[in-house]
Amino acid sequence: MRTIAVVEDNADNRLLLDAILGSRYRLVEFESGSExxxxxxxxxxxxVLLDISLPGMDGTEVLRRMRDDPALRALPVIALTAxxxxxxxxxxxAAGFDEYVTKPILDEAIxxxxxxxxxxxx
Amino acid sequence: MAPEEGEADGYxxxxxxxxxxxxxxxxxxxxxxxxxxxxxxxxxxxRSALAAGDAATLQRTFHSLKSSAxxxxxxRLSAMSREGETLLAGGGSAHEAAPxxxxxxGELERSLGWMRSAGEALKxxxxxxxxx
Numbered sequence: 001m002r003t004i005a006v007v008e009d010n011a012d013n014r015l016l017l018d019a020i021l022g023s024r025y026r027l028v029e030f031e032s033g034s035e036x037x038x039x040x041x042x043x044x045x046x047x048v049l050l051d052i053s054l055p056g057m058d059g060t061e062v063l064r065r066m067r068d069d070p071a072l073r074a075l076p077v078i079a080l081t082a083x084x085x086x087x088x089x090x091x092x093x094a095a096g097f098d099e100y101v102t103k104p105i106l107d108e109a110i111x112x113x114x115x116x117x118x119x120x121x122x
Numbered sequence: 123m124a125p126e127e128g129e130a131d132g133y134x135x136x137x138x139x140x141x142x143x144x145x146x147x148x149x150x151x152x153x154x155x156x157x158x159x160x161x162x163x164x165x166x167x168x169r170s171a172l173a174a175g176d177a178a179t180l181q182r183t184f185h186s187l188k189s190s191a192x193x194x195x196x197x198r199l200s201a202m203s204r205e206g207e208t209l210l211a212g213g214g215s216a217h218e219a220a221p222x223x224x225x226x227x228g229e230l231e232r233s234l235g236w237m238r239s240a241g242e243a244l245k246x247x248x249x250x251x252x253x254x
Contacts, residue, residue, distance in 0.1 A: 010160075010186060010190060011156045011159075011160070012153050012156045012157050012160070012190050012193065012194075013189075013190070013193075015149065015152050015153055015156055016141070016144065016145075016149070016153060016193065019144050019145030019149045020144055020145070053182060053185055053186060055182070082185060082186075082188055082189035103189040103192075103193065104137070104189050104192040104193035105193065106140065108144060
């Protein structure tokens with residue numbers, strides 16, 4: 001079973017992601033960007049679900065630091081965000097995210113397909 | 123953003139049904155419990171940020187509440203939060219957001235009440251279905 005890191009400060013979202021993904025993947029959870037950066041290398045994660053609106057260091061900064069770290073830069077990262085304006089998807093992909101999923105999650109298949117596509121790529 | 127068709131009184135029961143589909147009644151009740159536990163800290167964050175004139179914290183709190191509320195079908199609460207986030211993202215001040223902070227505080231309690239009653243109705247409905 002592949003390991004996915006979930007970086008999300010809201011407990012309700014972590015609960016939801018565990019319900020949707022917990023039977024398919026081993027989940028490792030982090031509640032902040034700094035916690036994630038400290039623990040990702042040893043987590044065994046093959047992919048990261050990264051909330052954009054984290055307290056303190058936001059998701060975009062976490063991604064930037066991951067891409068600067070030789071041990072983390074190749075990890076596929078999916079942005080989780082409640083930003084859903086025109087152009088947001090292109091902006092996040094241009095920033096280096098591999099995929100972008102909006103909150104609230106309305107269709108679990110979209111999230112699972114994105115994860116599987118990125119895991120197959122690697 | 124006004125409630126859409128099918129969202130009677132600003133609440134969308136299909137969102138709760140979706141959560142039951144994702145993870146059963148257990149997930150629904152778990153998420154309502156977690157949401158309820160978050161209310162005091164969210165209200166405190168809104169009030170403190172308003173008192174301090176901290177537009178950035180207000181915006182972030184509205185943003186978080188917007189999606190959490192929508193995930194649980196509280197569409198009026200989500201719309202109010204979106205309005206607050208949009209106001210502040212567009213350069214509005216904390217002071218200008220004060221009426222929305224007050225409105226959101228009131229709607230939080232009403233939304234929780236709806237989540238509980240609608241959640242119980244869904245739970246009974248699922249128990250009835252299993253009994254057939």
